[in-house]
Amino acid sequence: MTAVETSRRISVEVNGVTYERDVEARRLLIHFIRDDVDLTGSHIGCDTGNCGACSVILDGKLVKSCMLLAVQADGASIRTVEGLAEGGELSPLQQAFHTHHALQCGFCTPGMLISATALLERSPQPTDEEIRKGLQGNICRCTGYWNIIKAVKAASGQEVVE
Amino acid sequence: MSETAIHPDRVEIEAPAEQWKGQSVPRKEDGRLLQGQGVFVDDIKRHNMGFAHFVRSPYAHAVVKSVDVSTALAVPGVFGALTGDEVATLTDPFFQLATPPGNEIKDYALAVGRVRFEGDPVAVVVAESRELARDAAELVEVDYEPLAPISDARRALDSDAPVLHPDAGTNLVWESTYEWGSWEDAVSEADRIVKIPELHFDRFNSTPLECDGALVEYNQGTGQWTIYCNNQFPGFAAIMMGPAIRCGLDKLRFVTQDIGGGFGNKITSHPQLVAICLLARKLNRAIQWTEWRTEFHMTMSHGNERWFSETEVAVSNDGTLLGFRTKALDDAGAFTRYEPLGGVIWAQVTPGMYRWKNIRLDFTQVVTNKAPCSPNRGYSRMQHLWFTERVIDIVAGELELDPVEVRKRNYIRADEMPYTTPNGCVYDSGDYAGMLDVALGLIADDTIAARRAEAAATGRLLGIGIGSTLDSGTNNFGQSRLINPELQFSGNNEVATVKLDIFGEIVVTLGTTPQGQGHETVTSQVVADILGVDPDSVNVRVGHDSYWNSHAGFSGTYASQFAVTGLSAVKGAADNLARDIRALAAGVLGADSPDDILLEDGFAKRADNPEAALPFFAVGAIVNANNAVLSPEGREITLNQRYVYVPPFELPDIEKKYGNLTLTYATQVHVAVVEVDPETGSYEVVEYAAVDDCGTRINPQIVEGQVMGALAHGLGAATHETFTYDAEGNLLTPNFYDYHVPHAMDVPPLRTGAIESPSPFTPLGTKGMGEGGGAAIHAVCAALQDALKPLGKPIVRDSCNPPFRVFELIRDPAASREGLAVVDA
Numbered sequence: 001m002t003a004v005e006t007s008r009r010i011s012v013e014v015n016g017v018t019y020e021r022d023v024e025a026r027r028l029l030i031h032f033i034r035d036d037v038d039l040t041g042s043h044i045g046c047d048t049g050n051c052g053a054c055s056v057i058l059d060g061k062l063v064k065s066c067m068l069l070a071v072q073a074d075g076a077s078i079r080t081v082e083g084l085a086e087g088g089e090l091s092p093l094q095q096a097f098h099t100h101h102a103l104q105c106g107f108c109t110p111g112m113l114i115s116a117t118a119l120l121e122r123s124p125q126p127t128d129e130e131i132r133k134g135l136q137g138n139i140c141r142c143t144g145y146w147n148i149i150k151a152v153k154a155a156s157g158q159e160v161v162e
Numbered sequence: 163m164s165e166t167a168i169h170p171d172r173v174e175i176e177a178p179a180e181q182w183k184g185q186s187v188p189r190k191e192d193g194r195l196l197q198g199q200g201v202f203v204d205d206i207k208r209h210n211m212g213f214a215h216f217v218r219s220p221y222a223h224a225v226v227k228s229v230d231v232s233t234a235l236a237v238p239g240v241f242g243a244l245t246g247d248e249v250a251t252l253t254d255p256f257f258q259l260a261t262p263p264g265n266e267i268k269d270y271a272l273a274v275g276r277v278r279f280e281g282d283p284v285a286v287v288v289a290e291s292r293e294l295a296r297d298a299a300e301l302v303e304v305d306y307e308p309l310a311p312i313s314d315a316r317r318a319l320d321s322d323a324p325v326l327h328p329d330a331g332t333n334l335v336w337e338s339t340y341e342w343g344s345w346e347d348a349v350s351e352a353d354r355i356v357k358i359p360e361l362h363f364d365r366f367n368s369t370p371l372e373c374d375g376a377l378v379e380y381n382q383g384t385g386q387w388t389i390y391c392n393n394q395f396p397g398f399a400a401i402m403m404g405p406a407i408r409c410g411l412d413k414l415r416f417v418t419q420d421i422g423g424g425f426g427n428k429i430t431s432h433p434q435l436v437a438i439c440l441l442a443r444k445l446n447r448a449i450q451w452t453e454w455r456t457e458f459h460m461t462m463s464h465g466n467e468r469w470f471s472e473t474e475v476a477v478s479n480d481g482t483l484l485g486f487r488t489k490a491l492d493d494a495g496a497f498t499r500y501e502p503l504g505g506v507i508w509a510q511v512t513p514g515m516y517r518w519k520n521i522r523l524d525f526t527q528v529v530t531n532k533a534p535c536s537p538n539r540g541y542s543r544m545q546h547l548w549f550t551e552r553v554i555d556i557v558a559g560e561l562e563l564d565p566v567e568v569r570k571r572n573y574i575r576a577d578e579m580p581y582t583t584p585n586g587c588v589y590d591s592g593d594y595a596g597m598l599d600v601a602l603g604l605i606a607d608d609t610i611a612a613r614r615a616e617a618a619a620t621g622r623l624l625g626i627g628i629g630s631t632l633d634s635g636t637n638n639f640g641q642s643r644l645i646n647p648e649l650q651f652s653g654n655n656e657v658a659t660v661k662l663d664i665f666g667e668i669v670v671t672l673g674t675t676p677q678g679q680g681h682e683t684v685t686s687q688v689v690a691d692i693l694g695v696d697p698d699s700v701n702v703r704v705g706h707d708s709y710w711n712s713h714a715g716f717s718g719t720y721a722s723q724f725a726v727t728g729l730s731a732v733k734g735a736a737d738n739l740a741r742d743i744r745a746l747a748a749g750v751l752g753a754d755s756p757d758d759i760l761l762e763d764g765f766a767k768r769a770d771n772p773e774a775a776l777p778f779f780a781v782g783a784i785v786n787a788n789n790a791v792l793s794p795e796g797r798e799i800t801l802n803q804r805y806v807y808v809p810p811f812e813l814p815d816i817e818k819k820y821g822n823l824t825l826t827y828a829t830q831v832h833v834a835v836v837e838v839d840p841e842t843g844s845y846e847v848v849e850y851a852a853v854d855d856c857g858t859r860i861n862p863q864i865v866e867g868q869v870m871g872a873l874a875h876g877l878g879a880a881t882h883e884t885f886t887y888d889a890e891g892n893l894l895t896p897n898f899y900d901y902h903v904p905h906a907m908d909v910p911p912l913r914t915g916a917i918e919s920p921s922p923f924t925p926l927g928t929k930g931m932g933e934g935g936g937a938a939i940h941a942v943c944a945a946l947q948d949a950l951k952p953l954g955k956p957i958v959r960d961s962c963n964p965p966f967r968v969f970e971l972i973r974d975p976a977a978s979r980e981g982l983a984v985v986d987a
Contacts, residue, residue: 001948024291024293026293027293031292034204034205035207039198040198040201040202040204040209041197041198041199041200041207042200042934043199043204043371043372043422044204044452044726045371045372045373045455046455046456046897046898047456047897048455048897048898048899050897050898050899051371051455051660051898080198081196081197082197082198082199083196083197084197086194090193090196090197094196094197097192097983098189098192098193098196099194100187100660101186101188101189101863101864101866101867102849103192103195103196103678104192104423104677104678104679104680104867104871105370105371105372105420105422105423105424105677105678106191106192106195106196106200106201106419106422107202107370107371107420107422108371108418108797109195109196110198113196124803131906132907133906133907135905135906136905136907138904138905138906139371139898139903139905140371141368141369141370141371141423141425141871141874141875142423142678142867143867143868143870143871143873143874144871144873144874144877144909145874145904145905145909145910146870146903146909146912147867147870148906149906156206157702
């Protein structure tokens with residue numbers, strides 16, 4: 001049942017590096033990212049596509065990587081949380097999460113950062129309502145979201161009230 | 163929603179002093195977590211590891227006639243399996259905390275002979291990949307003979323109820339009567355008795371986003387297991403696992419790093435950990451197990467469902483509360499993995515925040531064919547506090563009194579602190595009425611009447627509700643003896659070590675297992691003040707490792723205690739290290755006494771001549787690598803201090819059920835405003851204020867984060883979250899589709915405030931506060947009842963009120979009032 005005939009070689013660019021791997025046809029993209037490419041920043045918090053901890057940006061689109069098969073990402077370019085900081089410098093969004101205590105256990109944080117990154121790329125000055133909508137696919141069980149919303153707003157350069 | 167409404171206002175009573183304590187130092191943990199560099203349990207990998215998948219029962223109750231793993235084992239890539247029969251041979255049942263009949267329950271890592279809830283594991287399969295393990299698990303053939311299940315605890319003791327545990331012979335786990343003061347005295351003083359037939363606290367839990375998991379390695383040469391996991395109370399897991407698996411506790415090495423939320427739900431993973439340990443030994447291979455979300459919902463740590471029936475409240479016409487009596491029925495689920503401790507934990511907050519003197523509570527706990535209950539944020543006290551808050555609002559409503567006035571009349575007063583409750587608990591400090599004023603001010607309660615009219619004009623009903631609760635922290639484990647006098651647990655402890663390394667690096671180890679509470683940061687602040695450095699110069703080791711020798715029997719992160727037990731241990735160890743450094747520097751610098759040495763900016767300096775200074779670098783080097791220069795006294799200095807903090811507890815009086823059960827009482831007063839659509843029962847929390855008092859705050863931003871998190875859990879529990887079972891024992895909410903937790907769209911505009919009433923009983927004036935008291939549940943229930951008042955005064959009798967329940971209250975208010983009565987005393 002090693003099922004060689006059901007596996008396929010794929011090539012995926014993740015955070016600027018191209019990886020070629022043999023993957024089973026049924027392998028989820030999140031497992032490819034976490035186990036085959038060994039980028040464990042993206043997480044798995046549910047079986048059903050509800051929690052968003054596995055969110056990545058695939059060819060410019062925000063996706064939940066547990067809802068895609070790895071083979072569907074063949075030839076794609078993916079950004080994960082590991083690609084947000086440049087040269088060890090936190091991005092303005094990451095810095096805002098730090099300043100505003102927008103994370104506690106940190107498990108949802110990679111997905112939150114990715115969803116917020118996608119939001120800010122399509123709407124650089126989002127309203128509170130847009131931020132809430134932009135993050136509604138991501139569950140956080142620690143913070144109650146208030147500080148996350150504040151951090152995203154601050155990262156967009158808008159004033160927040162302390 | 164206004165643009166500014168989400169930004170909490172703060173009401174600061176005291177400005178932070180010129181020290182690191184009291185400042186909102188940004189968290190040290192964040193750097194790794196923001197860059198995907200945290201190490202959670204599923205991130206840990208080993209060469210040739212096997213992936214474990216549990217085979218779980220589809221029945222809530224059935225005899226297991228046979229388990230055949232042969233087909234699964236024949237699949238290439240499957241490494242092995244474990245069955246209940248093997249577990250029954252290789253292990254002993256887990257230690258039970260109860261007295262008979264509860265202690266007759268036989269609980270193993272896998273089901274032995276019978277399954278007792280949907281998801282009860284019967285076997286484990288290990289394979290070379292997650293996918294293969296899952297496929298092979300489906301090939302395990304289990305022959306079940308279904309039995310009638312019991313899913314309503316109120317029927318569990320009926321004579322015809324199916325009995326889950328034949329060894330116990332009954333579904334009763336434990337029962338006891340608690341009585342303090344005299345109900346008869348209360349009645350004789352009272353003008354009225356308010357009778358409340360039934361109140362029901364729903365089953366839910368806080369569903370941390372990371373599920374349970376482990377990677378276990380077995381060392382055949384030493385007989386030792388290394389358990390990389392996310393268990394949040396390894397001390398408890400060890401005492402459960404060691405005797406079961408027949409090994410000394412030092413053979414169980416627990417390692418945790420980053421944990422993706424716990425909320426109490428990750429205390430009782432010991433059965434799964436035993437199964438994985440057995441497989442690591444059997445297959446001589448590292449075994450990886452990560453629970454799936456559906457498995458978590460079906461099997462892990464549900465919060466205790468509880469009914470309060472035949473409640474009677476003795477009250478004066480002016481609203482003075484004299485006493486209550488009630489019967490509490492607690493549903494423990496199928497196994498007692500931390501229970502029946504919930505049968506006493508509630509007693510930490512027996513009178514709630516009120517001056518009630520006469521209280522009687524008959525407590526009964528039963529098993530049902532549902533997932534086992536275990537601690538959940540606010541464990542057992544939350545249920546009881548919800549009850550006391552419901553009682554306040556029902557009494558106020560029936561006597562046509564103002565709920566604010568009833569609270570203020572009956573709150574324990576600031577000038578009565580420390581206050582001894584009828585059962586001997588000592589509330590350390592607080593100003594409850596003052597907090598209520600702050601909370602009402604944040605919500606602008608003087609405008610409520612106008613807003614009510616405004617809402618009514620648009621066909622909506624506005625209501626306001628208060629939740630005033632306690633977060634009792636730092637357990638006296640002696641309370642377990644009220645459950646079982648034979649138990650040899652009492653007091654509490656926590657450990658820290660602080661050392662100065664060879665190059666002057668300050669290294670701290672903790673016994674705790676944080677899950678996002680910022681222990682590294684807060685610890686650094688405390689150590690920085692004592693050693694005269696900045697927090698960045700304090701290296702707090704990340705996570706927990708029972709090989710670090712920095713833990714004790716009660717180590718872990720649970721039950722609102724780090725700010726007391728953890729930080730007091732840190733303070734003790736740092737104070738002793740400071741003493742070491744001063745003694746060494748006094749000798750080297752020729753000072754008369756260690757007291758003449760100041761610790762400042764990483765130097766030990768002579769107070770009378772700050773130019774005469776020794777950098778910590780030199781202090782560390784002398785002791786660790788250049789000690790021939792030292793005098794005989796100097797050689798006594800180790801620069802490596804281990805400190806065990808032991809809170810000042812005594813054994814409670816078992817006969818009278820009297821004694822101090824917890825050291826500190828953080829306080830929450832929350833106010834919710836809701837708007838209800840009377841046509842549909844849908845509603846929205848439109849405004850929210852939360853005021854918290856946890857004594858001295860070391861890091862106000864982290865404290866506020868905990869307040870927000872606890873209240874979000876409360877809001878979820880109040881509005882949507884229930885583990886709902888059908889009559890056959892099928893869980894109807896086994897994932898985040900059906901079990902709706904708050905999303906970013908769901909949380910209301912929030913204002914927070916804080917006051918500080920330092921605890922007189924703790925070294926830093928701190929109180930544990932991570933759990934909250936479930937105040938949001940109480941506030942929302944009260945606000946709904948207030949909003950619906952014009953529609954026939956329905957009574958909110960459940961803790962969770964999704965729109966369909968609210969609609970029922972609107973449709974048939976009389977049904978909710980059935981049995982409710984006010985009679986003359």
